[in-house]
Amino acid sequence: MLALIITVGVLYALPNIYGEDPAVQISGARGASADLSTLDSAKATLSESGLTYKSIALENGTVLIRFKDTDTQIEARDILNRGLGKEAVVALNLAPSTPEWLESIGGSPMKLGLDLRGGIHFLMEVDMDAATEKLLRQQEDAFRSELREAKIRYRGIRTTKDQSVEVVLRKVEDVEKAEKELAKLNPDMLFTADESKRTVTAVFTDDRMKELRNEAVAQNITILRNRVNELGVAEPLVQRQGANRIVVELPGVQDTAQAKEILGATASLEFREVDSSADRAAAAAGRVPAGSEVKNTRDGAVTVLKKRVILGGTHITDASSSRDEYGRPQVNISLDSEGGNKMGAFSKNNVGKLMATLFIEYKDSGKRDKNGKVILTKHEEVINQATIQSALGRSFRITGIDSQAEAHNLAILLRAGALIAPISIVQERTIGPSMGQQNVDMGITACITGLIAVMLFTLVYYRRFGLFANLALLANLVLIIGVMSMIPGATMTLPGIAGIVLTVGMAVDANVLIFERIREELREGRNPQQAIDQGYSNAFSTIADANITTLITALILFAVGTGAIKGFAVTLSIGILTSMFTAIVGTRALVNLVYGGKRINKLSI
Template sequence: MIALVIFIGALYALPNMYGEDPSVQIIGVRGTSVSSLTLDTVKSTLEKEKLPYKSITLEKGTVLVRFSDTDIQIAGRDVLSSLLGDDVIVAFNLAPATPSWLEAINAHPMKLGLDLRGGVHFLMEVDMDATMEKLLSQQVETFRTALREAKIRYRSIQANKNEHVEVLFHNGADMDAAESKLAILHTDMVFIIDNLHLSISGRFTEERLQEIRNYAVDQNITILRNRVNELGVAEPLVQRQGVRRIVVELPGVQDTARAKEILGATATLEFREVDVSTRLITTSIDRIPLGSEVKQTRDGRPVILKKHIILGGSSITDASASFDEYHRPQVKISLDSDGGRKMAAFSKNHVGKLMATVFTEYKDSGKRDKHGNIMLSKHEEVINQATIQTALGRNFRITGMDTQAEAYNLALLLRAGTLTAPISIIEERTIGPSMGQQNIDMGIRACFFGMTAVMIFMFIYYRRFGLFANCALFANLVLIIGIMSMIPGVTMTLPGIAGIVLTVGMAVDANVLIFERIREKLQEGRNPQQAIHQGYANAFTTIADANITTLITAVILFAVGTGAVKGFAVTLSIGIMTSMFTAIIGTRSLVNLVYGGKCIDKLSI
């Protein structure tokens, strides 16, 4: 049993010996697959640019190009990005060089933290202009509803580019009544009356504007953390930088292309009523009703939709991808209580009418404004039109996705949360160890020399029994690495190496207690077999108490700590459990193998 456990641990620790290749990963947007034509294009382009590569593979709709060093990797990524355009996502990656026979048994190298291996670094910027535009658009609808409920007539309501909402009236009486009504309802706005033009301009106070901007960044940070959790990245860093920027660092990430797509996506859904009262012959503006607008489907067909948004993505609490009864990709959606109430009220009064699902996302336009900020372009398309058969509640489904991968990605985005404001990736790079290669080498060297010194001491002081302890100590290290490679989400960090070094001392401490108990029994006149039995039996309670209290401390560190502290706690916890196995059961099996069932007069201890 012990040999089998150590063999399995060594087998799953073996992939860590093969290292990783700097790579470039290419996937289609929205999770779609790339074809063999893209593979041929990549090959010919790299050969034309004389960029040597180790291999190019197409697996599960993803092209992976392996290079020999990071310089060629960066050059290859730049060339392929400019060639392939916006139809695909080209991202850096570090692909494990694990042999296929190990991958067949799901054996992979353990994930290393930013301080050991590096990872992917994204610098993201929040589009505040789009945030204010969206907020003012909502405020226009709020003003319109309030004035209609108060039965106050007005000529028009519109949002101006200078962050004002302007309302025009027919006479001064309506204007005064509206000012009194709006001032009571919106205490966070300042209203300016223009008697000459019979208008009221409402603008948010500076305190409210600052609160809106801070909320947009903070809420995006929360949602990005949720998306990182969906990606399964261990110990990520998501933090604010400056007024409108967010830093995301993903250590040990395997699928950087998908990470880039999911983090940078600003996708959301809007549910709108289809305007069937007007037959669309042309998309000319003068033929479109005042309260409607034209959107297009994925294949370019125009659809007239009411401007009023029934429901937005912020009301979605859960989403999952599956297949419908016709084996078409679908997304099942769950709403919060307020969203469910709105959907139920609308669908109840519109049975038999069409409701459209509008997919909206923001993309980098390649342009910058006068302040140097990236300008995003808004892309909208109608992905679904369905007849409301009956009153809907908090749970319903949408179809219209081309592939299951697209449905899965959409569900992930909706489940993790809709970004409060559009966000763009302004910098992407792979980063090396944050503490420097020298510190990493010193940490590994400290672990090696520490183990070597302990092994030499144990062998000299306890002789053959010291050799048993050294075998157990080496097996303990193999098991720690093997278990950390097997558990998803566990990341090895530099503090994790400290945890291993500490575990080495604790494992030897257990053997020291056992061996000293054996010596005591021999000095009391017990025969060697009795001394061995009683030595292990008497030391077990002390060893268990010491390890359990340390394990409790490690669990508390993991529960309340963050980042590097958690990495230390995980390694320490695994090391405590494996050391109990190797130091007690492992050494006892070796002792039994050598001395068991034999009549001996002297022990080499």
């Protein structure tokens, strides 16, 4: 049993020796898979630039290109970004150099935290102008409903460039009445009436605008955390920086292309009624009926939709991808109670009519304004149109999606929540050897120094039994690394190395207790075999009590701690369990191997 466990530990610890190659990973935009044409384009682009690479391969729908050093990797990323355009997502990565035979049994190196090596750092900026515009659009709909209920007739309601909502009334005598009615219902807005123009203009108060900005950042942070959880990243960091920026750190992440696609996406859905009575040819020429607007499908076909939004993405509580009865990709949607009521009321009164699903996404235009802020462009497309066959409830499905990968990504985005305001990645950094190597070297030095000091002491003080303890100590280190490599999502951080160093000291404690008990038994006149048996038996309860209390503390740290605290707790917990195994079972097996079944007069202890 001991040999089997240590062999397995050695096998799964081995990948950490081979290290990782700097790499560039290419995947299709919007969750699409890369194909052979993407592979050929990448080869041609790199060949034209004269860059050399170690290998290039199409793996699991992505192109992975390995390089010899990080400088070439970064240069290649920039060249591929320009050469492949917006149809591909190009991201930096670190690809394990693990041999195929080790990979075939699931062997992979430990994922290292950002403070060591491996992972990416995003600095994101929230588009406050878009958040304000969205709120103003909602306020337009609210004004329409409030004026209709008050039976006040108006010509139009629109949002102006100075972030205000302007209501144009039909009669001069209704101006004052409308101002009083809207002011009563909207205390967080300031109203100005102009009877000569028959208008009422409303702007949000400074307090409401400040609240809006804080809400936009806070809610986007929550949604980004949900998206990170969907990616399965261990020990992520998502926190606010300044007034409108968010820092996201993903330690130990492997699929950086997917991370960039999921976190940077600002996808949301709107369900709208199709204006079937409109002439599409006339609408394409610019003659659009009042209350409607033109939107296109992905293949460019013109669709006329009513401006009124039946339901937005904020009411979606769950989304999952699957296939319909014909094997085509679809997304299953679940709504909250308010969304279910809205959808039920609309569909009940519009059976037989067409309802469209509008996909909305903000993308980086590649341009910046005079303040250096990234300019986002809004992309909208109708992804499906369906005839309402009967009243819909809180669950329904969206079809008309091109690929299963796109359906999967869309489900992740909707499940995690639509961003309250668009965000753009203003800075992306891959933390590599230049930043973390010093920490790695110092951590390894501390671990080796502590290990050598402990081994020398035990060897000198306990002689042959000290050798047994040292072998157990080495096996303990191998097992810790092997277990850390086997646990999905586990990330080694600098505090994690501290946990291993602490475990080295604690691991020898158990042997010290056992060896001292054996010495006591020998001083009391017991023969060597009895002393060994009594030493291990009597010391076990003390060792178990001490280690269990430490383990409970480590579990509490893991439960209530975050980030680096969890990293320390994980390695400490694993170290406690492996040290108990190697110190008690491991050394006992070695002692039995050397002394078992023999007549001996003296122990080397």
